[in-house]
Amino acid sequence: MAEIGAIVQKVRSKNAGPFWLTVDVFCGSAEVFARVVSALDTARVAALYGVSGADIRRFDIADLNVVKFSFPRPTVQGTAADRDMHGAAWAVLLEEMEIA
Amino acid sequence: MVRVLIPTGALGLAYDRAALARGVANRPDIIAVDGGSTDSGPSYLGRGVSKYSRSTTRAEWRDLMLARAEAGVPLVIGTAGTCGADSAVDWLYEITCELAAELGQKLRVARLYSGQSPDAVADAMAAGRVKPLSGAPGADAETLRSCANIVALAGAEQIRVAIDTGADIVIAGRTTDTAIIAALPIARNCDAGGAWHGAKVGECGALATTNPASGVIQIDFDETGFTLEPLGGIARATPYTVSAHMLYENTDPFILYEPGGHLDVTGSRYVALDDRRVRVEGSVWVPGPYTVKLEGARIAGYQAVSLTLLRDRRYVENARTWAEDIAARCRKVAVERTGLTEADFTIEMRLVGQDATLGPLETGRTVPTEVGVLAIVTAPTEPQAVEIAKILNPYLLHHALTEEEPMPTFAFPFSPAEMSRGAIYEFCLHHVMTLDNPMSAFRLEVSEVGHG
Numbered sequence: 001m002a003e004i005g006a007i008v009q010k011v012r013s014k015n016a017g018p019f020w021l022t023v024d025v026f027c028g029s030a031e032v033f034a035r036v037v038s039a040l041d042t043a044r045v046a047a048l049y050g051v052s053g054a055d056i057r058r059f060d061i062a063d064l065n066v067v068k069f070s071f072p073r074p075t076v077q078g079t080a081a082d083r084d085m086h087g088a089a090w091a092v093l094l095e096e097m098e099i100a
Numbered sequence: 101m102v103r104v105l106i107p108t109g110a111l112g113l114a115y116d117r118a119a120l121a122r123g124v125a126n127r128p129d130i131i132a133v134d135g136g137s138t139d140s141g142p143s144y145l146g147r148g149v150s151k152y153s154r155s156t157t158r159a160e161w162r163d164l165m166l167a168r169a170e171a172g173v174p175l176v177i178g179t180a181g182t183c184g185a186d187s188a189v190d191w192l193y194e195i196t197c198e199l200a201a202e203l204g205q206k207l208r209v210a211r212l213y214s215g216q217s218p219d220a221v222a223d224a225m226a227a228g229r230v231k232p233l234s235g236a237p238g239a240d241a242e243t244l245r246s247c248a249n250i251v252a253l254a255g256a257e258q259i260r261v262a263i264d265t266g267a268d269i270v271i272a273g274r275t276t277d278t279a280i281i282a283a284l285p286i287a288r289n290c291d292a293g294g295a296w297h298g299a300k301v302g303e304c305g306a307l308a309t310t311n312p313a314s315g316v317i318q319i320d321f322d323e324t325g326f327t328l329e330p331l332g333g334i335a336r337a338t339p340y341t342v343s344a345h346m347l348y349e350n351t352d353p354f355i356l357y358e359p360g361g362h363l364d365v366t367g368s369r370y371v372a373l374d375d376r377r378v379r380v381e382g383s384v385w386v387p388g389p390y391t392v393k394l395e396g397a398r399i400a401g402y403q404a405v406s407l408t409l410l411r412d413r414r415y416v417e418n419a420r421t422w423a424e425d426i427a428a429r430c431r432k433v434a435v436e437r438t439g440l441t442e443a444d445f446t447i448e449m450r451l452v453g454q455d456a457t458l459g460p461l462e463t464g465r466t467v468p469t470e471v472g473v474l475a476i477v478t479a480p481t482e483p484q485a486v487e488i489a490k491i492l493n494p495y496l497l498h499h500a501l502t503e504e505e506p507m508p509t510f511a512f513p514f515s516p517a518e519m520s521r522g523a524i525y526e527f528c529l530h531h532v533m534t535l536d537n538p539m540s541a542f543r544l545e546v547s548e549v550g551h552g
Binding site: 001003006014015016017019020024048049050057059061063064066068070072073074076077078080081083084085086089090092093096 | 138139141142143233235236237342343347348349350351352353354395400401405444446448450456457458459461463464476480524525526527532533546
């Protein structure tokens, strides 16, 4: 088992407009990409961010060695309940997730 | 061929002046810069103001006006003043008039206004011409009328109309990030897929290169694609940095919706021309219905906040219990003393150092050295928010974990302890509106300013 952040180049999260969040896992190599693609379960990612699995869009992009997730923001940007205006801190949840 | 010079990802973010000079020397056909986005939150659109300081904006805009005069080509800014509301366009126009006089420039300035009247959008909604996008909140005519500002995102067509006035400077309200870059190449019959793709890659300036802080890039558009060249001293564009940029702030890394269609980069080919420049071909523009995206912001209450610092180890270890105990007691007191019901207001205690960033999603479990207790009160009016924040204060100052201990006192970094944040806003639209004529929802004004 390893934390995703320890094996990939970078995990980045960012708003995709006020209502969506997008998280990019830059794997850095084809080997790490293959490991992340097979070990990272979309349902676990949904649970991590508290969103419904049906709302998650996943892109495994071999050309870039990137795995990308897009889903409705856990809180709408800028509402009283929001804690992270740019959505950049959410990346850490995936960074700290352990995979096989 | 159309050469677009892009000085920075957003006016106010700073950029490399030497790189800008190189860009001007390369004889661009237009200088295009973005002025904002929704990324800094709903308050800017709600209030119709810029996030960045007037003096910084003025200093950077002054340099761009000088670069424009030297290059002798149009200077276009999209989403002026962070939010692109009409008042933000007027704000940058006022700065432009000041600078034109100061620099001795005589200019034709076109202002493209994106502000929408709630009644006009409500009529469009009633006629079935306003549709929600995925994830949109529910919205009706009442929602529209509650907005402090509604803007529509202009596309390449409206920017082209503004450029065609012969303007030296175009100050556009809300536009898509890409429209200001794509407009001239499309008007001059460059490949539309290449124009939109290059615009998407270039809209954040040098972010799609190895040296994002340098800011300045140029993109050459032609009949088959585009070539991106960074102008910062050490900045390089590679097939990886350019292709990876479609990921940025985009839910789908292959598709980008714009007014009048969408861009599909599934089959795009990225080739390194040398160690700095990248050529892209094979991007496809797929025409569709002419829709513009709508953004709206309205007041969602008033806030007052305070910050208390816990450093005592026992209080740090029990910070959540302590903070929630205070919040519960104060909710009761606030109901008794303000006449509000518990449903009318919220008291939220965010523990900085523990879980303030991620809240219930936090997975970390370490005990920090200290905890900042950020108390956030949200209420229907500003006086009520401040009143409830003041009701919290004696508890934050002295509340003990148990009844059998000496009275503690906690650290406050500020006096007064409470800070009113005024009105808070929320985005309440994530919709598109169909237009018969691209200009029907936008307003153009052209003026001659300054003196030469």
